[in-house]
Amino acid sequence: MAIQQNKYLSFVLENETYGIHILKVKEIIGMMPITHVPRMPDFVKGVINLRGKIIPVIDLRLKFSIPGSVYSDRTCIIVVEMDCENGKRINGLVVDSVCEVLAIAEENIEAPPTYGDGIEQEILTGIGKVKDKVIMLLDTDKVLTTNEIKAMSRIEG
Amino acid sequence: MKWFFEQKVSVKLLVSFVLVSLIAGIIGITGTINLSTIDGGYKGLYDNYGLALADMGFVSKEYQRIRNYVRDIYINDDPTLTENNKKAIEECKKNIAERLKRFEVAVKNQPVEGVLKDLKRQMEVYYGESDKLIKTIDDDKRDAAFQSMYNGAWRSSAIEVNRLIDEIFTSMEKAGEEKRDQFGKKASNTIIIMIVLSVIAILFASLLGWGVSRNINGLLTGLTERLSQSSKMVASAAAQLAAASQQLAEGSNEQAASIEETSATMNETASMINQNNENTRQASDLSEQAKGAAGAGFSKMNNMIVSMEELKKSSDKIAKIIKVIDDIAFQTNILALNAAVEAARAGEAGMGFAVVAEEVRNLAQRSAQAAKDTAEIIERNIELSRQGVDVSAEVLKSLEEINLKSQNVNSIVGEITAASEEQSRGIQQINEAVSQMEKVTQHNAATAEESAAAAQELQSQAEELEHVVFELNNMVKGAEAEKELLDRYKRNTPSKKSMSSYRNSFANSSSLDRNIHSLKQASFKPVSQTKNSLSPQEVIPLEEDNEF
Numbered sequence: 028m029a030i031q032q033n034k035y036l037s038f039v040l041e042n043e044t045y046g047i048h049i050l051k052v053k054e055i056i057g058m059m060p061i062t063h064v065p066r067m068p069d070f071v072k073g074v075i076n077l078r079g080k081i082i083p084v085i086d087l088r089l090k091f092s093i094p095g096s097v098y099s100d101r102t103c104i105i106v107v108e109m110d111c112e113n114g115k116r117i118n119g120l121v122v123d124s125v126c127e128v129l130a131i132a133e134e135n136i137e138a139p140p141t142y143g144d145g146i147e148q149e150i151l152t153g154i155g156k157v158k159d160k161v162i163m164l165l166d167t168d169k170v171l172t173t174n175e176i177k178a179m180s181r182i183e184g
Numbered sequence: 185m186k187w188f189f190e191q192k193v194s195v196k197l198l199v200s201f202v203l204v205s206l207i208a209g210i211i212g213i214t215g216t217i218n219l220s221t222i223d224g225g226y227k228g229l230y231d232n233y234g235l236a237l238a239d240m241g242f243v244s245k246e247y248q249r250i251r252n253y254v255r256d257i258y259i260n261d262d263p264t265l266t267e268n269n270k271k272a273i274e275e276c277k278k279n280i281a282e283r284l285k286r287f288e289v290a291v292k293n294q295p296v297e298g299v300l301k302d303l304k305r306q307m308e309v310y311y312g313e314s315d316k317l318i319k320t321i322d323d324d325k326r327d328a329a330f331q332s333m334y335n336g337a338w339r340s341s342a343i344e345v346n347r348l349i350d351e352i353f354t355s356m357e358k359a360g361e362e363k364r365d366q367f368g369k370k371a372s373n374t375i376i377i378m379i380v381l382s383v384i385a386i387l388f389a390s391l392l393g394w395g396v397s398r399n400i401n402g403l404l405t406g407l408t409e410r411l412s413q414s415s416k417m418v419a420s421a422a423a424q425l426a427a428a429s430q431q432l433a434e435g436s437n438e439q440a441a442s443i444e445e446t447s448a449t450m451n452e453t454a455s456m457i458n459q460n461n462e463n464t465r466q467a468s469d470l471s472e473q474a475k476g477a478a479g480a481g482f483s484k485m486n487n488m489i490v491s492m493e494e495l496k497k498s499s500d501k502i503a504k505i506i507k508v509i510d511d512i513a514f515q516t517n518i519l520a521l522n523a524a525v526e527a528a529r530a531g532e533a534g535m536g537f538a539v540v541a542e543e544v545r546n547l548a549q550r551s552a553q554a555a556k557d558t559a560e561i562i563e564r565n566i567e568l569s570r571q572g573v574d575v576s577a578e579v580l581k582s583l584e585e586i587n588l589k590s591q592n593v594n595s596i597v598g599e600i601t602a603a604s605e606e607q608s609r610g611i612q613q614i615n616e617a618v619s620q621m622e623k624v625t626q627h628n629a630a631t632a633e634e635s636a637a638a639a640q641e642l643q644s645q646a647e648e649l650e651h652v653v654f655e656l657n658n659m660v661k662g663a664e665a666e667k668e669l670l671d672r673y674k675r676n677t678p679s680k681k682s683m684s685s686y687r688n689s690f691a692n693s694s695s696l697d698r699n700i701h702s703l704k705q706a707s708f709k710p711v712s713q714t715k716n717s718l719s720p721q722e723v724i725p726l727e728e729d730n731e732f
Contacts, residue, residue: 034524034528036521036524036525049524049525049528049529050528050529052525053525054522054525054526055518055521055522055525056518057514057515057518100511100514101514103518125517125518125521127521127545128521128524128525128528128538128541128542128545
């Protein structure tokens with residue numbers, strides 16, 4: 028079980044590699060048509076119909092204020108489960124590309140650096156070291172703020 | 185007189201002779217006229233006086249016979265005799281009439297004509313009386329007859345006849361004497377005239393002869409002087425001409441040799457040009473071949489470009505296929521990741537599946553990597569083929585240039601060939617000209633030798649002329665000229681040959697002619713055969729004629 032706990036799905040945004048705990052991942056899909064929904068925050072690209080379920084899609088580039096959001100054939104949508112006040116929510120995250128499923132031992136995970144009030148750093152659970160590379164381990168539950176979740180909640184059936 | 189001395193010699197001589205002939209003719213004609221006058225006079229003297237007197241004498245004789253016959257008739261009775269006498273009287277009458285008629289013609293228009301008429305009348309009277317008398321005798325009236333015969337009419341008429349005849353004789357004699365005196369005077373006049381004319385003619389002819397001969401002699405003397413000088417100058421000119429001709433002959437021979445060398449060189453040049461022609465022709469062929477090769481390369485290059493294009497297209501297709509493979513690998517990767525996620529969710533039960541998913545993901549990754557590699561290779565291929573196309577285009581350009589250049593080379597070679605042919609023709613023409621020159625030079629040499637011979641002949645002719653001048657001078661001046669001319673020759677002739685030797689040499693002119701003839705024979709040989717072996721001195725032995 029310990030092994031299961033330490034498995035992460037790695038993906039790439041711009042030049043950096045991020046990781047999401049594998050139990051948070053519902054599934055990985057290729058890019059598909061996104062239906063734009065008005066009056067939503069900028070980082071919400073719209074919704075997709077995944078086998079009958081409407082799922083809001085968040086562009087992580089926009090969310091992390093990384094410029095140059097262009098979708099290619101490598102662009103993927105990672106469908107994740109988020110725990111929030113109103114129970115579990117399903118969201119799609121647009122990333123540049125997905126890499127692999129990595130097993131990272133506890134000793135190779137360090138706490139994220141803290142500066143100032145530390146609000147921004149809350150979205151990271153830690154920083155994993157795999158060989159010489161660094162993988163930022165993303166806490167999907169904290170990617171969206173409460174307000175954001177509220178704003179988005181109305182599009183969920 | 186001036187006109188006369190201005191005329192040519194023949195005219196002078198002709199005029200002189202004509203003048204002398206005219207004078208002689210005048211003398212002859214005068215003499216002839218006078219002689220014929222005298223001759224006519226003497227003929228007249230004979231016809232008009234001699235014959236007339238003879239006729240008159242005959243008339244007188246016949247008349248006396250008639251008288252005798254009449255007396256016989258009276259004396260004889262014999263009738264036969266009487267009859268014969270009568271016949272004789274008639275005969276005599278006839279003779280008298282005939283002679284009187286001739287006499288009348290002879291003395292026509294002369295003073296004696298009147299007397300003749302009287303005589304004729306008186307003769308008729310006498311005949312009448314005679315007939316009467318004979319009739320009386322026949323009638324036998326002898327007395328009456330006797331009376332008539334000695335005292336009667338018959339006798340008086342007979343005396344009258346006699347008197348008239350005598351008168352005629354006297355008159356005729358006187359007229360004859362006058363005539364004789366007249367002719368004698370005329371003859372002596374003629375003689376004087378002839379003598380005077382002859383003297384004048386002799387004087388005039390002598391004067392004319394002297395003048396003409398002096399004049400002609402003067403002219404001839406001047407002419408012989410000039411002729412002599414001219415002949416000397418001609419001789420020296422001929423000698424110079426001979427020398428010049430000899431030099432010309434030598435020069436012509438040298439020229440002929442040079443021309444032959446030129447001709448040989450020209451032939452070499454011509455063969456070199458022919459070689460050039462051959463080479464340019466080969467170069468033309470080669471450049472033509474190069475052009476063909478370039479053309480072939482061109483078309484092959486085009487083919488290659490087409491192939492490159494094809495290759496590029498194929499590469500594109502392969503790229504598409506690779507893309508599809510890549511997509512599949514991607515999808516497979518996603519599927520594998522999903523599988524891994526699912527396996528992770530499954531917990532312990534999903535452990536094996538997770539391994540499979542990992543393996544699938546690895547395969548997908550390898551597939552993607554292979555596709556990527558292939559894509560790179562294909563990319564590289566496409567790049568290379570594009571470079572190949574570029575290089576091909578450049579090669580094509582180069583080939584086009586080669587084509588163009590070989591066309592240029594071809595045209596230049598063509599020009600060279602044309603120029604070479606032109607040159608060849610030029611050389612041909614030069615060759616012809618050179619051979620023409622050779623001919624002309626040979627001809628010149630022959631002509632020069634001929635002219636040398638001619639000059640020599642001219643020299644000898646000039647010497648002959650000198651001799652002729654000498655002869656002429658001799659003729660003009662006589663014996664003194666020879667001495668004078670001899671002195672002059674001694675002074676002027678460097679060879680100091682005497683005139684006698686000069687004359688001897690002239691006398692040997694036939695041998696000289698033979699020399700000239702043999703010389704001509706030698707010099708007219710074709711020069712081309714003897715060109716190198718025969719020197720002009722051999723052809724023209726000029727030393728020989730120095731002794732002349």
